[in-house]
Amino acid sequence: MTQIACRAMTAAADRISRRTDEMGSGAWESLVAVAVVAGDPTESGIARYAGIHASDAAAALAMAWSAGVFGEDGAVVEAVANRLVGGLDPDRVAEAHAAAARHLFSAGPGVARDALAHARSAGALLGPDELLGNCDRVGSMALELGDYPTAQEFLDAADSIDHSGDTTLRVLRLCDLARATMGLGDVHTARAVLARAAHLADAVDDPLLSARIAIQYALPTEWNAGDSFAIGLLERIDTDRLDIDGRVAVTAARALTEMRIPLASDGSQQISWVARHSVSRSLAQEALDLSVSSGPMARSMALFAWRATHRAPEFLDSRLPVSTEALETFQKLRFPTHQIEAAIGLAVDAIESGDRAEFDRSVAIAQWIADHDGNPSVRFRALALAAGAAHLDGDHVRGVELSKVAIDIGTKIDAPGLLGASLSFVLQDITSRGAVDELHIFLDDESLPEYKNPLRRAAHAYAATHAGDLDGALRHARLALRSVDPELSYLFVGTRLAASAVLIGDAQFSRDLIAMLDPWEERVSVHSAGWWCDGPVSLALASLHNSLGEEGLALGFLDRADPIILATGDSRSMVRSGVLRASLSGPVGRLASIPGLTTRERTILGLLATGATNPQIADALSFSLSTIRTDTVSIYRKLGVNGRSEAVAIAVKSGLFD
The missing domain is CATH 1.25.40 (Serine Threonine Protein Phosphatase 5, Tetratricopeptide repeat)
Structure with missing residues (x-):
């Protein structure tokens, strides 16, 4: 350290010492108390909220330390803090809260909850218009950043204090609040919020606003296929007053909402449906035709609706390019719930056509979407897809791990498809283990x-x-x-x-x-x-x-x-094919000369000779693992051998292999 720096630090210490000596106990206690109220009892916090010079703030902080305001861990001792704050005038406390709220609101969503708490404690010092503006700004920013808990809290706070006559602004805020709530996986509450928005929007002659609410209410369709309220909202819209994007989006939403009606439900879970091809396919095709000259959001809606209403095998060749374009388009837009559906759609279409590379790419995109968004519904869908991919690779341990995480998430939010996913993964696990x-x-x-x-x-x-x-x-x-x-x-x-x-x-x-x-x-x-x-x-x-x-x-x-x-x-x-081919290509016939073996035992011996494990044989022949084990022991006993290698040697001598 240079001599100049040493002299500067010494001088600063002397100044602080002098200010400490000059400052009475009442003075430093009130200064520190204000900073404690504001939640920032640091040198900079004392200077900011007490409105004093940094040297005075440093002196006050030094006295606070010597007086035992702070514990060994550097945290404020609660009992001392309560005593300090109790000595302040109530108006001064309110002023400190207001100042802290304004400062923290300007710092962004990361500290927004602290800002809101201070704002509520500030009372009338932070006017309703100022508080409303800050809540709207923080809530909207948090929503765009995918911070759904913060977005929900601040947009809900804004809704509760907004008593203005600006109905359009209130409706738009409710739409954003519903998005945030949906992002937390609480679809039922989100739909209740949108229903409020729909009733408010009746007072505004704005078909575009009504269309936004109706479309948002209709999606994702897995939660409410055939929902009469959603259909009613869409049918009330005068599409002749909408621009091309609005007409495309409304038509696509109608196709998605009316593509099937529930046949059976278990609580809030729809578990079986009847498809309505004659209604939905014509609407989806109309939307797709119109979307040629629309913007990317409307186009993506049309692509999504067309794929969802054309899942039958005969449409695969036409569906693949639609699925590809849908995923590419949705990736440019910040709607994770739509992005994940597009990724899953392309993954399914790709593997159905035998394109493993495109399947893997879609699975990776789905995982990336889930990793960058806090929506539990998105994570459930992505993890379930990844579990299916792991089972496809034969990594059943990984598949079971991923499926358990997916089911845990889905259970917490009562995700659509939860019952079907549970059934599929349990059955896969059982068959993979034989x-x-x-x-x-x-x-x-x-x-x-x-x-x-x-x-x-x-x-x-x-x-x-x-x-x-x-x-x-x-x-x-x-x-x-x-x-x-x-x-x-x-x-x-x-x-x-x-x-x-x-x-x-x-x-x-x-x-x-x-x-x-x-x-x-x-x-x-x-x-x-x-x-x-x-x-x-x-x-x-x-x-x-x-x-x-x-x-x-x-x-x-x-x-x-x-x-x-x-x-x-x-x-x-691969295993199933090998097992079936081994049983068809002659080994059973060539082993027929081995005395005492049943037809099934001869088949199992042939499969043992190919290197198939007992669980693989059980799965391929659709027998229980215990049955295969019993038959294997019987084979060894009848052949007079002690294990697989000796049994296979007899199979080779009998002509199973050249």
Whole structure:
């Protein structure tokens, strides 16, 4: 340190010492008390809120330290602070709160809650107009930054103190408040806020304002498909008075709201629907045609509506470019709830077409969106998609971890699709572990509302086959097939039913499934939310034809399935294909000379020789893991060997391998 610096510091210390000596105890206590009220008992805080020079503030702070105002950790001792503040005039306390509020409001959303607390304590010193302006400014800024808790608190505060006659401003604020509340995952409260906005807007002859409320109320449609209030809001709008963007957005919102009506609900959860193709598709196409000359927000709405109303397999080729443009357009706009739906939509369409690279890109974008937004609904959707991708890769441990986090988040906010996601992930976990003995949990009371969903019926049918109730399994499988809708996970329902059909053994039901799936043999079966990729449709067709004894057709479909499996990196389907091919390509026949083995045991021995594990064999043959273990022990006993390697050696000698 230079001599000049040393002299400067010494002089400063001397000045502080002199000011301390000159300052009476009452003076420094009141100065520090003001800063304590303002929440900033530092040198700069004392100078700012007491309105004194920095040297006086330093002297007051030094005396406060020597008087025991601060503890060893540097925090103000509460009892001392209360004594100091108690000695101030009430008006001086209010002035300190007002000054702190103004300073903190100007500092941004990070300290806005402290600012609001000071403002409320300042009373009339901070006028309602000033407080309202600050709350609106902080709330709007926090909303744009994705800080939904701060946005909700300040916009709600602004709404509670705004008694002006500016109805339009109040309605717009309520729309923002609903966005913030939606961002916290509380959709039901958000819709109540929007309903208030709609009633207020009746007093304003502004169709654009009414359109904004109606569109915001209608989305996301997963929460309120077929909602009569949403439909009513949209139908009341005079679209002739809107510009092109307004007409496109309203038409798209109508398509989304009317694309399906709920068939069954469990509490607030809609769990089954009936699609309304004739109504929704024409509206979506109209919106898409109009959007050619609209702005990006309206265009993205139209793209989103068209994809959502054209989910049937026959629209995939047209849907892919729409999904791609929707995601690209939504990424330019700051609406995470729309962005996540667009990312999931493209991920599903990409994997259905066999494009793993585009699928991975969409999953990564979905995760990025969730990482940069605090909306729990967005995180639930992204994590569930990531869990499905992990299972697709064969990383079932990671898939289970991600799905548990997703379900925990979804449970807290009662997220739409929660019941379906839980069912899908539990069933995936059981089948990936070969623990089909656990499937009994899906044998529930069929009077429950969830049985209106064909996927729930399919899960019951699959469980019933392993419980030995083939008649019950067939009945549930037929009911599921009868109620499946082309717009709602059509191929996925078909391939899940195929897994049951090969065990049920009813030839007519298997042929009904073949007729359903055969036109789409080049597609990949995937749940509409991306939770579960069930492999190539051609692999399911191969299993069905094999169950009917049509081995030549089964091999043909396997040959078409394998390139798709490799392109999508579907580890589970690789095992299933290998198991099925091993049972078809002759090893069972060549092992027929081994005395004492049943047909199933010969098949299992052939699969052991390929390197398949017991859980993989159990999953591929749709038997319980305990059954496979029992059969394996029986094979070893009959062959007179002590383990897998000796059994495989006999299989090799019998001609299984060259």
